[in-house]
Structures are given as structure tokens and as C-alpha cells.
Amino acid sequence: MKRRWAPRDRLGSWNVVASALAVGALALLAGFIAVPLLSLIVWTVDKQAWQAMVSPVATHALLLSAKTTAVSMVTLIVVGTPAAYILARGGFRGKRMLNTLMDIPVVLPPSAAGIALLLVFGRMGILGEQLQLLGISLTFTTAAVVLAELFVATPFYVRQAVTGFSKVDREIEEAAMVDGGSRADTFFRITLPLASPALVAGAITAWARALGEFGATIIFAGNFPGITQTVPLAIYSALESNFDAAVALSVLVLGFAFTIILAVRYLTRKITEYQD
């Protein structure tokens, strides 16, 4: 700490040391992330594990993951967008508490989320018991996978959407309404387009989170190929019986993740360029 007030010449050498340390830290982190990822690919090439990617376990899991995340994303966007708008614009008591509530699934271990869902929607659960009377049982169904994904992914979308909506200048909205636009009209024609970069970025990170969901799914929805065994669960199940398949699926997910990140980068840049 004292070095900050050291004479000039000593300050110079300190700068060099500090820069070297920072570069070292960056290299360490980059290696820490890159080496495991690369080793997935090296293993797949080395063991010729490619064909495991098209094994029935893998294709079932991929199809299920695609299906469930698509449903949860549509649901999340339809329900989450108006909810986020109110959280951003509305002035009401308990807003801060609601904002905090929305953030909890991010820090909650997914396994805890799974148990919580089980206690609500399970057969003995608070709502599950009522649903049972209607002949509906959620555990071990694909619907349960969607619920688990929604639970963990919601904050990622809502949080981004709230930020996006709050950044839209109120005066622009008010001007539009003065010009005779209805409230809904203003929302769809002014607010939504202006907030869209945040919404898109939020939706994509939420989707990625839903795709990676494991703990809540295996506890709440169970693990059965084609019904509840999404890609992360298939990787876990294959670990003991077919290690090659587990690695191959991981590589596949890695490819997805890479594509998602590129897409987010590209989209946000395009949209900001367009707005400027």
C-alpha cells in the first residue's frame, strides 16, 4: 500500500512488477479454463469418440434438451417480460423485496432448488397433492424438466430485462403517449425495441443456464432417457457405463456454448451499432 506514495523511480519499477503479475494472473486463468476444454476435444479425437455423439442416448438427450429449453424460453419471455417491466417501472411497496426474490435462484444450489420444487410439486407436496386429485402428477415428467429449468433460469432473464427497461428514457415514452399512442402501443413500439439488446442478451444467458441445468432436474424430474434425461443428466449417467459418450456429449455442449457466446457478442454489437 505504501508504495503508492513512493518516489518516482521506485514507482516505475513497481509498475513493471505489477504489470507482470497481472499478465501472469491472466495467463493462469486463461490456461485454467482453456486446458480442460481442450482436453475434452483431444480425448474425443484420440479415442475416436465422435460416433458416440450420434448414439441413441446422445440424440435422445439432445432432442429433449432442445425441446425443454425451447418451451421454457418461450414461457420465460412471455411471462418474464411484463413482470420485468413492472419491476423496472412500477413504484410500489415490496419492489425491492421482489427484486431480491428474483435473484435467489442464482445463488441457491440447484440441488436445493430441486428439493424445494419436489416439496411443492411432488406427490406429497403442497400443490402436488391437489394436482394429484386432478390426476396430474408432475415428478418424472418432461413438464417437471421445464419447471426446473424455468426456476433456475428466470433470474438471468428478468434481471437483464429489468436493467434494460430502466435504461429506456422515460421522457421518450411520455412523448410517445402525448402524441396519442396508447400505453400498450408505446410499450411495443418504443420501449420494447429500445430495451431489446438487454432482452436478447438476457434470454440467451437464461437459455444457456437452462441448457446446463442438472441438480434441480435430476432431483425433481428424475432421470429417464427420452423423458427427463437432458444432456447434462446423460453425461452424468454415461460416466460410469460409457465414458467416451460422456466426453463426446460434453464436446457437443462445448460447441453449443461457444456458438451461444459468439451469437450474444454478435447480436449485442449489431444492436448497439444500430442504435448509435
Place this chain on the structure above:
Amino acid sequence: MGLRRGRVLVRSLLLLALLSLTVGLAGCSGAPGSGSTETTGGGQTSGGTVTVLAAASLTDAFKELTTTFEEQNPNAKVSTSFGASSALLAQIQQGAPADVFASADEAKMNTAVQDSLVNTPQIFARNRPVVIVPKSNPADIHELRDLAKPGSKLVLEQDGVPIAEYSKQILNKANSQYGADFEQQVMNNVVSREADVRASANRVALGDADATFVYITDVTPDIADQVEVIEIPKDLNVIATYPIATLKQATNPELAQKWVDLVLSDEGQGVLEKYGFERSA
């Protein structure tokens, strides 16, 4: 103003890093089966740690034996890791640092022997598969045959988990009595493949699944009042055999052997019997 606030933030960030490091180091007790097997706590004791990988069904019995072992060897610590024998075998194959392997079937142990991972195994216990259903019994299951009732929600462990393999053998045997497609009908009712026998037992105890196969020893006091046990007809049942062996890579071969000796001793066999296992001999 902004700068000052920034400095405060930096300081709290440093403090947070320091705090998590301290907590992390204090809590790092050489995770069983995965991390290092360094002695925990003070580290003054010279006996070291023996790491035991054991079938999930052994959880309660081996926990009691851990206490016995640590009383007999005051300088030693036992670190146990319970899971499906298939999962434990996979860990051993991947080089997990462990000293003893106790499997719920001979198949997993034989693989370990073939891969030269363990020394000569010995049978130390036997166990009886049963069917359990929730107390409320929503699917109205009263005997093995009822598992084929359409719409029943059964859970089974993943392929390779010993109890799942025993269950399939039992169902296959039952085909001769209940009809050739009995096994298939039962398998059609399976809604989830669980990680190990205890996970399946909990599915039934919580009432989310209608039935599953477990060992009689898995009906612990914890779940005994939530489930109903259905015995499998003797002529159809397959008795589970538990082998134990020390690992060739054992970091502490002496303590490992001591653990195996304890399990095979009269005292150890008594504890296993108390938890519902049958003696090996």
C-alpha cells in the same frame, strides 16, 4: 467521492478473498474418494487416514464401524465415501486415492480384480433384495407380480448399479411364473433411473414413486415408518453378495488391512448383522 468508494470496495473485495481462503483451507478435509488423503485437523496424529469406498447400502453399518475403528486406532481417521458400487468402481478406475473397496456385488469387484486395481477380495456380507412401496401405497402393490400393473411408477437404479442388476435377474426369473413378458411390463413402468439404492429408497419414502427394489438393510429407521416392505418369493429372489478388498494403490496399506480385518471380525460381523445383513459364512 467515487474514488473513495472504489477503494472501500477494493478493500472489502480483498477481505472477502482472504475470508473465503481461510474458510476454504479450514474446510478442506481431503474429500473422500476424490481429493488428497492428507490427514485432517491438527495433523499431529501419525496414524493417517484410511479411505473406504463402500456401496450405498453399507452407509449405516460402516458409519458405526468407523467409530469402532477410530476407538481401536486412536491415531487413525476413517474417511468413508458411499455410492453405487458401479460409480465407486469408476472412481477407482480413474485413479481416485482410496484404500478399501466394498462392493454390493461380485461383478464390480471382479472387474476391479481383472484391472489389477485390488488385492484378493473376500466376501463379508449378504443382503436380501425386497420391494418397497409408500405407506399410502397409491398403486395398490402387494406382491412382486403387481409391479407389472400398467401405470405404476417404478424407479430403478442406473444400469450397472448392483441392486438394479439383481432386480433384473429377479424379474427375469419371475418370467417363468408370471408370464414371459413380465420383465418387459415391469421395465415399461420405470419412470426414473436413480444414482444408487438410497436415492431410489428416498423416492418411495417421499411418495413420488410407487415402488422400487432395495435391500432389506435400506429400510432404515429413517424411512421405516414411511414405507411398506414386500418380500420377494424365496424361489425368485437373488441374494446379494458383498466382497471387500484393499486397493493395490492404497496410500495406507496397513490401515486398509486393519479395516478389512475389523469388517471380517466377529465384532464387525455383529455390527453388520445389527443393521440387517447376513453373515458371510
